[in-house]
Amino acid sequence: MSAATGGTVKDHYASEGIAARILAALRAAEAPVTPDALAPLDHFHGRGLKATREMAALLDPRPGERVLDIGGGIGGPARWLAARFGCHVTSVDLTPEFCRAAEALNAATGLSERVRVVEGGATDLPFGAGEFDRAYSENVAMNVPDKVRFYSEALRVLRLGGLFYTSHYGAGPRGEPDYPLPWAAGPATSFLTAPEETREQILAAGFEVVVFRDKTEEVMPDLRENRRRLEAQGLPPLGLQTLMGERIRDLQINVARSAEDGRLTVIEALLRRPA
Template sequence: MGNAAEHAAITAHWSRRDPAAWIMARLAAEQVQTPQWRDVARFDQIHAGGLQAVRELAELCAISRDWQVVDLGGGLGGAARALSGTYGCALTCVDLTPTLIDAGERLTTLVGLQRYVRHLEADATATGLADAAYDLVWVQHLALHLPEPLALWREAARLLKPGGLLAVHEWVLGSGEPYYPAPWAPADGSLSHLGSQAELEARLTAAGFIDIRLQDVSATAAEGYARQLKALARQPQADNPVLPAEELGLVIANAERSLREGRARCLMGTARRA
């Protein structure tokens, strides 16, 4: 995933808070005695579209209980817990950031899914996991951090069994650069490496994927951010597990505006390993 400086910058971006402590404090304030994954999912889905996006992408995959799944760049493990909790499958959640791995492990244990969801601190482009061992590789909002994303898709292909499925939920460039700060990048736009849809599809093909089916979900994602903005207007001091209140409003507003103006787009879909 690039050099040591890039690793450090990405890790720092996602390590400014203790997400597990934040979520546990909210659950305690609501007097949730025995949290289930759905309770935590109200807070741990920090990608565009939230839990609904996970559900929609999962439906495209037709996941089976006996599948082995790996989530590359899985962060807090929100998608991993949702998939395991819904389908009963085993997941490995890979992320580069120790803070997110630690928080993910604590949250997974909190909701009793530690037998099914494993958290692994590793580079998503070189995980060290076994060849051809997985039925599904899940990727949400990761390629946008990578200056050379082809390495990610090649690693995904290596991990998949022949005919295995890749689930993709990614931002791509639209008519211009998105507004910053964005959910994945600070105000100077560093850490952002968006490419076009054509470039994404070409890289998937080069990595050995076929039957690439991507759909534009920008409108739905923008609507989700618009709802968040309305909620923030009622609670201007609101924050989330990874962003403080003084940043959250601008970040969400920029994401919504970038999508609404077509500067960036959000895609969702699948591809199959040849």
């Protein structure tokens, strides 16, 4: 498969036995199998659970609502949201191994009834129009070349007045980031747009902007601290290495260095499908 159809995106993420490795790591740490205890291992984006809490504060899901996680990975944010807010979350993701891990971790946390996993692509969502009350996507847009289609699909599956939250890395003003990065081994599967261009793509898809901001300066202390810790102490005992291997250390250092140098930005938006 070509990069355009997502083949190499999947290759970047895929590995066998993900859920078994994660559950073994939790057992070794004598930690309970809960969405909170899993968070260092299953929220696969910069700043982990802290970023998901910030997403939830803006998206504000209500009990019983139908929420879509676009590019939900192994389902950490979806399980955390369902457990915390009593909503029903559907996690759609391109990578089959991630979908299988998400299903196994849903079962292990007793959340299979409230978190559904669907294998599928963000630019061709396998859902009908208006199926969801809210949707979100954390650190996925970087893998998607056709951004207007990405936002248009999110809009289509929301009910009128429904909200979509996205946060992801974008292009910085000072040139190319250092590869490899957590979402891509190289530029062939990394599609970064600058904040202003991103805003235009969002408007072209038909969304109303509720919040749109360049969050880079705000998150920089966390990125710097993470880099300092990784360089001084290496990987933490429980971390994303269980999912992505020990290469995650260098990938995260590349994120922090590139953002510090103005070669990556962090974009956050809350968008509404016009009523």
